[in-house]
Amino acid sequence: MIGPEKNALTPHEVEIDIEVVSAPLEAIAAALGPGGIAGARSAGRWAGLVEEARRLFRRHAAPRGLLAEISTDQFAALYQGDGHNAPETPLGEIFPRAAHLALFAATIGAGVHRALDELFAGHEFPLAILLDAAASEGADRAGEAVARHYREQLEARRIEAGESPGGRDAGVRDAGVRDTVVRDAGVRDAVARGGPGTPVPLACLRYSPGYCGWNISGQRALFAALKPERIGITLRPSMLMEPLKSVSGVVVGGRPEIHRFADRYPFCADCRTHGCRERIRKVLESGSGGRA
Amino acid sequence: MSILEQISAELQRGEEERVGELTRQAIAEGLAPQQILDQGLIGGMNVIGEQFRDHEIFLPDVLLAARAMYAGMDELRPLLIKEGIPTSGKVVIGTVQGDLHDIGKNLVGIMLRGAGFEVIDLGKDVTPDRFVTAAEESGAQVIGMSALLTTTMPVMKQVIGLLEEKGLKGKVRTVIGGAPLSEDFARQIGADAYAFDGANAIDRVKALVG
Numbered sequence: 001m002i003g004p005e006k007n008a009l010t011p012h013e014v015e016i017d018i019e020v021v022s023a024p025l026e027a028i029a030a031a032l033g034p035g036g037i038a039g040a041r042s043a044g045r046w047a048g049l050v051e052e053a054r055r056l057f058r059r060h061a062a063p064r065g066l067l068a069e070i071s072t073d074q075f076a077a078l079y080q081g082d083g084h085n086a087p088e089t090p091l092g093e094i095f096p097r098a099a100h101l102a103l104f105a106a107t108i109g110a111g112v113h114r115a116l117d118e119l120f121a122g123h124e125f126p127l128a129i130l131l132d133a134a135a136s137e138g139a140d141r142a143g144e145a146v147a148r149h150y151r152e153q154l155e156a157r158r159i160e161a162g163e164s165p166g167g168r169d170a171g172v173r174d175a176g177v178r179d180t181v182v183r184d185a186g187v188r189d190a191v192a193r194g195g196p197g198t199p200v201p202l203a204c205l206r207y208s209p210g211y212c213g214w215n216i217s218g219q220r221a222l223f224a225a226l227k228p229e230r231i232g233i234t235l236r237p238s239m240l241m242e243p244l245k246s247v248s249g250v251v252v253g254g255r256p257e258i259h260r261f262a263d264r265y266p267f268c269a270d271c272r273t274h275g276c277r278e279r280i281r282k283v284l285e286s287g288s289g290g291r292a
Numbered sequence: 293m294s295i296l297e298q299i300s301a302e303l304q305r306g307e308e309e310r311v312g313e314l315t316r317q318a319i320a321e322g323l324a325p326q327q328i329l330d331q332g333l334i335g336g337m338n339v340i341g342e343q344f345r346d347h348e349i350f351l352p353d354v355l356l357a358a359r360a361m362y363a364g365m366d367e368l369r370p371l372l373i374k375e376g377i378p379t380s381g382k383v384v385i386g387t388v389q390g391d392l393h394d395i396g397k398n399l400v401g402i403m404l405r406g407a408g409f410e411v412i413d414l415g416k417d418v419t420p421d422r423f424v425t426a427a428e429e430s431g432a433q434v435i436g437m438s439a440l441l442t443t444t445m446p447v448m449k450q451v452i453g454l455l456e457e458k459g460l461k462g463k464v465r466t467v468i469g470g471a472p473l474s475e476d477f478a479r480q481i482g483a484d485a486y487a488f489d490g491a492n493a494i495d496r497v498k499a500l501v502g
């Protein structure tokens with residue numbers, strides 16, 4: 001199968017386990033800015049607070065995800081959005097080369113926000129900041145869980161159809177390909193050598209409105225197509241999603257190389273993190289790399 | 293070490309219970325509430341603010357100190373109100389209409405309170421009218437606005453426009469902050485100041501009310 005399916009846009013909810021979106025201590029600590037917790041004078045008192053924040057997160061978070069496949073043509077129209085994208089964007093070049101596209105939205109729900117408001121009102125600032133960090137991280141992990149689910153679906157579908165992963169060498173039966181690129185050096189070598197019967201790696205990466213030249217107003221078209229309201233996410237006129245700890249975008253699946261781009265677009269000059277570099281590195285290595 | 297120095301030191305260590313206890317003790321010993329506030333609580337928070345600005349300490353230390361400061365303030369507040377003791381200044385803060393990103397705004401509020409300002413926090417999704425009305429009603433000298441989305445930044449200009457319309461521009465000063473904002477944007481919309489973080493917001497607000 002080459003190119004995203006024609007019979008696209010049948011959204012389905014993705015189950016997300018709370019443990020999958022519960023960030024580890026280091027990830028929460030990192031959100032506290034330079035120095036994190038380790039650098040702080042009061043470092044010794046924070047391990048307990050982080051544990052408490054993680055406990056509160058598990059109690060109040062209700063992760064939900066939504067996924068809908070979309071064809072290249074449908075996505076091309078959707079990507080136009082309100083016409084405010086940068087003239088040239090990485091995603092604009094990447095999606096036409098994709099083998100699979102799926103719109104997604106994910107949230108960790110409104111419960112955490114109520115807990116946060118209470119903590120701030122009670123002047124429990126340390127816990128409030130930690131819970132907020134856990135929730136931000138959780139929303140991102142929920143997005144990642146949906147992307148991972150899509151990749152697993154694609155891999156399973158190919159095994160069923162007797163195709164090798166990546167779609168290029170259709171018809172080549174290859175059991176055990178669910179994790180082609182991941183950690184399997186033998187497979188990676190085989191991919192590098194190429195040749196018939198080679199398992200073709202499938203790499204899925206998220207791209208979101210508001211990043212890398214995809215104007216945030218693109219949320220309008222995305223919401224019209226995906227309808228994340230069905231998992232409790234609404235869009236405000238300002239393009240902000242409610243609950244706040246939510247993410248949206250498109251999962252792009254294909255050969256890892258399609259995700260490679262140079263950060264030389266005009267808007268890259270304003271980017272403070274250039275996090276795309278790390279994501280591209282990861283996707284080339286392991287087939288998933290977070291959001292761009 | 294005097295009791296005020298002890299309050300300041302314990303606050304800097306983030307020992308909220310000790311700060312509460314010592315503040316009660318200072319009140320019982322008959323020290324003036326203004327003195328406890330200025331030399332004990334705000335004195336301690338000023339040190340924290342400076343150390344944070346100079347990257348000697350990090351956000352976790354500031355948060356524990358701020359919680360300790362509130363423990364002292366809870367003891368002191370009834371007396372401050374009774375004696376009508378003025379604060380360093382009044383600031384109305386909020387996240388602008390359409391935006392719900394409030395963690396940055398909350399941090400700024402914590403830091404400003406720590407520096408002795410009375411902060412009237414309107415929360416998130418605040419309309420221009422609510423900002424201006426709150427400033428008028430409370431007599432605040434500064435409105436602080438936060439936005440994290442490019443789509444909500446224009447609301448800041450509307451607030452400044454409304455201040456102009458009501459003849460309050462210049463009397464009520466404005467400071468803005470949030471990840472997508474810049475000094476340039478502040479100039480473009482006629483805001484009086486831009487602050488990149490909480491410690492910087494203290495400096496900017498002090499300059500505006502000073």
Ligand code: B1M
Pocket residue numbers: 136137139140208209210211212216239240241242243244245246247248249272385393394395396397399400435436437438439440441442443467468469470471472487488489490493
């Ligand atoms: C009054 O005076 C003052 C003075 C100083 C003031 C002030 C007021 N207000 C703030 N300050 C300053 O002092 C504070 C303390 O130091 C600072 O406050 P901040 O609020 O900036 O800092 C906080 C303490 C920590 N910072 C943050 O919490 C925001 C960090 C970044 C990386 C970020 C995060 C973590 C998240 N996000 Co996202 N997120 C980004 C952010 C990029 C960035 N570098 O800031 C931003 C805001 N997000 C963006 C986007 C696009 C999105 N996000 C989304 C989702 C998320 C997460 C849920 C994963 C997570 C949670 C966000 C949250 N805050 O709850 C989506 C939208 C969510 C929604 N509900 O609609 C989504 C739309 C992506 C998507 N399609 O899924 C971008 C907005 C771009 C735009 N065009 O407007 C963005 C700028 C990233 C980017 N592209 O660089 C200073 O700014």
